Amino acid sequence: MSFRSLKLIDPLLRALDDLGYDEPTPVQKQAIPAVLAGRDLMAAAQTGTGKTAGFALPLLNRLTLEGAVGPLGVRCLVLAPTRELAEQVFNSFRKYGAHVPLRFGVAYGGVPIEPQIGKLKKGLDVLVATPGRLLDLQRQGALTFAQLQTLVLDEADRMLDLGFAADLDAVFAALPPERQTLLFSATFPDTIRALAGRLLRDPLSVQASPANAAARTVRQLVITTDKKSKPELFLHLLRERGWSQVLVFAKTRKGVDQLVGLLQQQGVRADAIHGDKPQPARLRALARFKAHDVDVLVATDVAARGLDIAGLPLVVNHDLPTVAEDYVHRIGRTGRAGATGEAISLVGADEVDLLKAIETLIKQVLPREEVPGFEADHRVPSTGTPPKSAQPAGRKPVAKPSANPAAKPGAKPAANPAAKPAVKPAAGPRTPTRSPRPAGGFAPATPAQPVSPRTKPATRIPQGAVVVAAGRGAKAVAKAAAKSAAKTGGRSGGKPASATAKKRT
Numbered sequence: 230m231s232f233r234s235l236k237l238i239d240p241l242l243r244a245l246d247d248l249g250y251d252e253p254t255p256v257q258k259q260a261i262p263a264v265l266a267g268r269d270l271m272a273a274a275q276t277g278t279g280k281t282a283g284f285a286l287p288l289l290n291r292l293t294l295e296g297a298v299g300p301l302g303v304r305c306l307v308l309a310p311t312r313e314l315a316e317q318v319f320n321s322f323r324k325y326g327a328h329v330p331l332r333f334g335v336a337y338g339g340v341p342i343e344p345q346i347g348k349l350k351k352g353l354d355v356l357v358a359t360p361g362r363l364l365d366l367q368r369q370g371a372l373t374f375a376q377l378q379t380l381v382l383d384e385a386d387r388m389l390d391l392g393f394a395a396d397l398d399a400v401f402a403a404l405p406p407e408r409q410t411l412l413f414s415a416t417f418p419d420t421i422r423a424l425a426g427r428l429l430r431d432p433l434s435v436q437a438s439p440a441n442a443a444a445r446t447v448r449q450l451v452i453t454t455d456k457k458s459k460p461e462l463f464l465h466l467l468r469e470r471g472w473s474q475v476l477v478f479a480k481t482r483k484g485v486d487q488l489v490g491l492l493q494q495q496g497v498r499a500d501a502i503h504g505d506k507p508q509p510a511r512l513r514a515l516a517r518f519k520a521h522d523v524d525v526l527v528a529t530d531v532a533a534r535g536l537d538i539a540g541l542p543l544v545v546n547h548d549l550p551t552v553a554e555d556y557v558h559r560i561g562r563t564g565r566a567g568a569t570g571e572a573i574s575l576v577g578a579d580e581v582d583l584l585k586a587i588e589t590l591i592k593q594v595l596p597r598e599e600v601p602g603f604e605a606d607h608r609v610p611s612t613g614t615p616p617k618s619a620q621p622a623g624r625k626p627v628a629k630p631s632a633n634p635a636a637k638p639g640a641k642p643a644a645n646p647a648a649k650p651a652v653k654p655a656a657g658p659r660t661p662t663r664s665p666r667p668a669g670g671f672a673p674a675t676p677a678q679p680v681s682p683r684t685k686p687a688t689r690i691p692q693g694a695v696v697v698a699a700g701r702g703a704k705a706v707a708k709a710a711a712k713s714a715a716k717t718g719g720r721s722g723g724k725p726a727s728a729t730a731k732k733r734t
């Protein structure tokens with residue numbers, strides 16, 4: 230199937246030609262005809278599937294053929310959860326709309342509002358905005374929705390997760406009820422279904438890719454180590470393996486800054502992207518990374534959402550994400566649009582429950598390896614076979630503090646009396662994490678193997694007991710689980726999503 234057969238106008242086909250797009254992706258094949266026909270859409274599609282062109286092309290087509298915008302007007306509004314995604318979608322509209330006479334704008338917080346007000350004076354055919362700044366603009370009388378034809382919600386699940394529910398409600402209330410609405414979401418929890426039920430009229434459902442699609446196309450590896458060894462291990466790998474363009478995810482803004490500080494001290498060209506950085510600095514860091522002026526870009530999850538870096542070869546998880554589904558989003562930064570990619574996760578014993586949640590979501594046990602000199606003293610228990618009832622495309626909350634995953638009924642503590650008193654988290658026989666490395670550096674999933682000579686004594690845990698061992702790792706697991714429990718409680722307790730605190734990561 231060609232783009233021409235989708236009946237797009239010539240100026241759009243020319244832009245696609247300029248970009249070298251030969252044929253539509255699956256989401257584009259489904260979405261373009263429906264959006265051209267004016268239908269509402271409910272699409273399960275994440276970044277990397279070509280979803281932006283899936284809605285941008287037919288909307289540009291319609292906007293070009295159907296009238297012009299007046300002062301302060303907005304004809305198509307795209308709402309996005311983060312500044313980065315807003316910028317990316319805006320740039321996509323500009324790319325795809327390079328040969329059509331339409332006006333595009335983008336608006337998000339963290340930068341002066343006046344230039345945005347200035348751009349809106351003549352009206353915009355397409356405005357891409359984050360919900361908070363959009364409302365600021367509306368309250369200041371900088372725009373009117375009287376001409377609005379289409380509303381697009383991009384990464385709707387993320388907008389709710391970030392606490393934008395109340396802002397979204399305020400926006401919906403201000404929009405004309407007669408409009409086309411397109412809802413894109415990577416996942417469809419109940420909150421999104423309820424939102425879709427309220428907003429969409431006879432929508433076409435489009436399923437572009439399952440939540441774990443990227444997980445199947447990107448080569449993945451876990452390197453087990455101790456938490457404290459991770460920065461040095463990363464530096465070692467960077468040098469030893471000659472990595473030249475690597476996007477690194479860390480859990481916190483502080484963690485990002487510390488890693489970047491260490492790397493820069495060691496002469497590595499590294500930069501950071503996180504919510505504490507002003508927007509111009511974030512955009513600059515991204516531009517330098519794309520231009521190869523920076524070799525390592527370290528980011529938090531929210532800041533990295535929507536980053537589109539052509540040909541990115543490698544993603545490293547310095548820390549695992551606390552929400553399993555973010556793993557899929559992270560590794561989806563590489564292996565985009567058919568390219569190959571690699572994703573390496575440095576995993577400490579304190580992250581075993583997060584690892585298990587990820588493996589359950591992606592329905593595979595990730596191959597493991599250790600790097601000589603950086604072996605884990607606090608071994609990462611085997612995660613074994615993921616349960617058959619693998620998670621559907623819903624957000625996976627942080628795993629609970631687990632019942633000892635490796636403990637078997639009647640497992641005996643190790644015999645060596647001279648050995649250290651306990652290993653945390655407590656576990657059964659050690660499954661060696663090192664496995665033979667094939668040429669590409671990616672080992673196959675490690676089956677259970679005999680106890681290694683380095684086996685450390687295990688603490689006996691009653692079967693089914695919940696283990697929150699004292700000391701390293703346990704604290705983080707307990708904290709993450711408490712956070713998750715609080716979150717789940719908030720939702721199941723019927724608390725409106727708008728009450729969720731806005732995250733800034």
Ligand code: AMP
Nearest residue numbers: 250252253254276277278279280281566
């Ligand atoms: P998206 O999922 O919209 O973030 O797009 C992911 C990447 O795929 C972007 O770099 C797009 O430029 C690229 N892309 C989108 N559609 C196509 C296509 N039909 N052929 C080739 N690349 C595409």
